[in-house]
Amino acid sequence: MISLAARDIQHAWGKFVFTGVGLGLLIGVTLTMAGVYRGMVDDAKVLLNNSGADLWVVQQKTLGPYAEPSSVHDDLYRSILGMPGVASAANVTYLTMQVRQGERDVRAMVVGIVPDGPGAPAYLVAGRQITRSHYEAVADIATGFKLNQVIRIRRHDYTVVGLTRRMVSSGGDPMVFIPLRDAQEAQFLKDNDAIINERNRSAANPAFNQTGVLDAVINSQSSNPFVNAVLVQVKPGFSAEKVAEPIRRWKRFQVYTRAQMEEILVAKLIATSSKQIGMFLVILAIVSAAIVAFIIYTLTMGKIREIAVLKLIGTRNRTIAAMIMQQAVGLGVIGFVVGKVSATVWAPMFPKYVLLEPGDALRGFVAIIIICILASLLAIRAALKVDPAEAIGG
Amino acid sequence: MKGLSINRRTVTLLMVLLLLLFAFTYVATSSGPLAPVPITVVEVEEQKITPTLFGLGTVEVRYRYRLGPTMTGRLLSLNSDVGDYVEAGAVLGEMDPVDMDDKVAANRAAMQRASASIAAAEAHVKDSAARSEYAASQAKRYKQLALERNVSSEAAEAKSQEYLVAKSGLAAAQATLNAEQQTRVMLQAEHEGLLQQRNNLRLIAPVDGVVVGRYIEPGSTVMAGQVVVEMIDPKSIWINVRFNQLQSDGLTKGLPTTIVLRSRASQPASGRVERIELLADAVTEETLAKVVFDQLPVPFPPIGELAEVTVLLPQLAAAPVLPNAAIKRIKGERGVWRVVDDSLQFTAVEIGVSDLDGRVQITAGLELGDTVVLYSKKELRANSRIDIVEQLVDDAS
Numbered sequence: 078m079i080s081l082a083a084r085d086i087q088h089a090w091g092k093f094v095f096t097g098v099g100l101g102l103l104i105g106v107t108l109t110m111a112g113v114y115r116g117m118v119d120d121a122k123v124l125l126n127n128s129g130a131d132l133w134v135v136q137q138k139t140l141g142p143y144a145e146p147s148s149v150h151d152d153l154y155r156s157i158l159g160m161p162g163v164a165s166a167a168n169v170t171y172l173t174m175q176v177r178q179g180e181r182d183v184r185a186m187v188v189g190i191v192p193d194g195p196g197a198p199a200y201l202v203a204g205r206q207i208t209r210s211h212y213e214a215v216a217d218i219a220t221g222f223k224l225n226q227v228i229r230i231r232r233h234d235y236t237v238v239g240l241t242r243r244m245v246s247s248g249g250d251p252m253v254f255i256p257l258r259d260a261q262e263a264q265f266l267k268d269n270d271a272i273i274n275e276r277n278r279s280a281a282n283p284a285f286n287q288t289g290v291l292d293a294v295i296n297s298q299s300s301n302p303f304v305n306a307v308l309v310q311v312k313p314g315f316s317a318e319k320v321a322e323p324i325r326r327w328k329r330f331q332v333y334t335r336a337q338m339e340e341i342l343v344a345k346l347i348a349t350s351s352k353q354i355g356m357f358l359v360i361l362a363i364v365s366a367a368i369v370a371f372i373i374y375t376l377t378m379g380k381i382r383e384i385a386v387l388k389l390i391g392t393r394n395r396t397i398a399a400m401i402m403q404q405a406v407g408l409g410v411i412g413f414v415v416g417k418v419s420a421t422v423w424a425p426m427f428p429k430y431v432l433l434e435p436g437d438a439l440r441g442f443v444a445i446i447i448i449c450i451l452a453s454l455l456a457i458r459a460a461l462k463v464d465p466a467e468a469i470g471g
Numbered sequence: 472m473k474g475l476s477i478n479r480r481t482v483t484l485l486m487v488l489l490l491l492l493f494a495f496t497y498v499a500t501s502s503g504p505l506a507p508v509p510i511t512v513v514e515v516e517e518q519k520i521t522p523t524l525f526g527l528g529t530v531e532v533r534y535r536y537r538l539g540p541t542m543t544g545r546l547l548s549l550n551s552d553v554g555d556y557v558e559a560g561a562v563l564g565e566m567d568p569v570d571m572d573d574k575v576a577a578n579r580a581a582m583q584r585a586s587a588s589i590a591a592a593e594a595h596v597k598d599s600a601a602r603s604e605y606a607a608s609q610a611k612r613y614k615q616l617a618l619e620r621n622v623s624s625e626a627a628e629a630k631s632q633e634y635l636v637a638k639s640g641l642a643a644a645q646a647t648l649n650a651e652q653q654t655r656v657m658l659q660a661e662h663e664g665l666l667q668q669r670n671n672l673r674l675i676a677p678v679d680g681v682v683v684g685r686y687i688e689p690g691s692t693v694m695a696g697q698v699v700v701e702m703i704d705p706k707s708i709w710i711n712v713r714f715n716q717l718q719s720d721g722l723t724k725g726l727p728t729t730i731v732l733r734s735r736a737s738q739p740a741s742g743r744v745e746r747i748e749l750l751a752d753a754v755t756e757e758t759l760a761k762v763v764f765d766q767l768p769v770p771f772p773p774i775g776e777l778a779e780v781t782v783l784l785p786q787l788a789a790a791p792v793l794p795n796a797a798i799k800r801i802k803g804e805r806g807v808w809r810v811v812d813d814s815l816q817f818t819a820v821e822i823g824v825s826d827l828d829g830r831v832q833i834t835a836g837l838e839l840g841d842t843v844v845l846y847s848k849k850e851l852r853a854n855s856r857i858d859i860v861e862q863l864v865d866d867a868s
Contacts, residue, residue: 199799
């Protein structure tokens, strides 16, 4: 028994393969779109992963530190450390800003960390972790910074001592890690001009401009005892919620667990943009499905004369249907393979992270095969209705 | 012919399909969760490390002099400006003496008058003494004559009385002289006091140093105690350094340091720790220390300039050492990923001291020669597949 489908494909393999490739590129776009959506969600999750925290202690009644601004005093962590079930606690600051390097500047999230505490980069791809308590930075490789380059954050120059990877903010901006005290200063102190202006303004205020008072006022204006959050790791054997509750109740701060934080990030922070992408993905999927169906239908209709001949020579309907369906599924498989390969090839070229999940690929594969089968059913229906007389007729 | 052509077509088709399959397999295994994580490894080596501490400080000066008048007045002149090097005792400026000089002149005249009064009193004493001496001899003679009954006893008594009067006159003259002398002493003392007050109106450099501030210009009224000129002793310049308490272990007096001034980043200077402050900053969680230059840079740095200070602790004996990038923290436990037979194994380690180049002593948990993961392209898990490469970033620096 020879396979009619294989025979037919052999007969016009170029047409078949190129149709498959075209279909594949379309599937690739759809898969990439799914990857863009997944990448967005992953950016949010990776931010939480990288912080290494089990709990986030933030200002009361805020959704900080990522979704809303939050500020807590920098000595809060001391009293948190004394709470039951807390293994470690560390201050952290986040500030998205332009980081200058030579002539260019890069949008980055500057993270102030306590070396060796939660919040510090978990792994590096080059260089070393921060050892000095000032003026060193570990940058994500997506910033384009190199080791030993000097970057400028606000008033100070920092030396890049280490490079890391996939450390991004929920918006996909690469992170730059600097020591906490510098970050506190960077968050608060502006440039030199702003400081001088502020000083002059204070000096012009008659309430402050008295002997001794002015210096004290300027001093208190130019220090920043705040951080955005305290990252807490809980001791083994304690549940995050159990540790969080006393802090909420007695310390009067908002505490989020990992699950709550993820909810905030995914459901609130990136909700609109991810829905936007999601909507586009749905439309793209529908359009792709329609195109796949049309292609298979037209491909079959193009062979209508041959099918008529087959019928004329007494081929069974089942054989003809099998041929069409096999071809459709074959086309789907080629399309999927091409799509997967092309999506993987062009995904790293995107400026933001594109996450191609095997689960998505699998779902895509199943969807393609189902669409192909459905489309082939239409084509089969049309093929079986054909009058064998057409083979000889005009 | 036909069979051959079908065969050729079949072969081509198969080749295309194989190519696709190959690309798919490659893509599936080289990306996504099935792909091995590229890592670089490092061996635990025995090395001597010199632990170092790093702190930020500002240039300050130990001895700082704020000169101003002790009483309210007007500034007459100021003959020193910022940057002037002055010697101890130099007059930097002067307050307006107002009537002080007149008072001195009046006082001087009074002293001269007192001198004249003393001379007059001395002459008076001499005169009285002469009178007293004559009266004494007369009284003695008359007494003798009265005994010989040559004169009346009345006459003799009169002479004796004259003598007593003359003696009293001498005593009075001597007392007057004494009073005049005391007046002069008083005036002298007053004079000296006035001169000292006059001198006190001068702003005088207490030490050899340099003027760093000139706050008030001549003609202005200055309150008692207000600073007119500020000077420092440049030899006493030091750096007030703040060390993060997390990174201040081993800080002791006398340790050698490297000082990098913000304005002269390319010329590090050497110095040593002069003092560790006993009072730390509780708010900023920093330990304070004072560091002095071995040799003061010329020109000396402006007071208040930022300086980075690196303290070199004594070199330690060789011990197993790893770069700090190899040390991870998983669920609160510090450890490293050991590479054993191409698979990963998380091993808890204890770490000792570290240096600023990121080398960390391993005190327990690893043996010399153990291979551990240094860099990885992803966060690792115990079941991660790994691919050991030379480096992860081609152009890291």
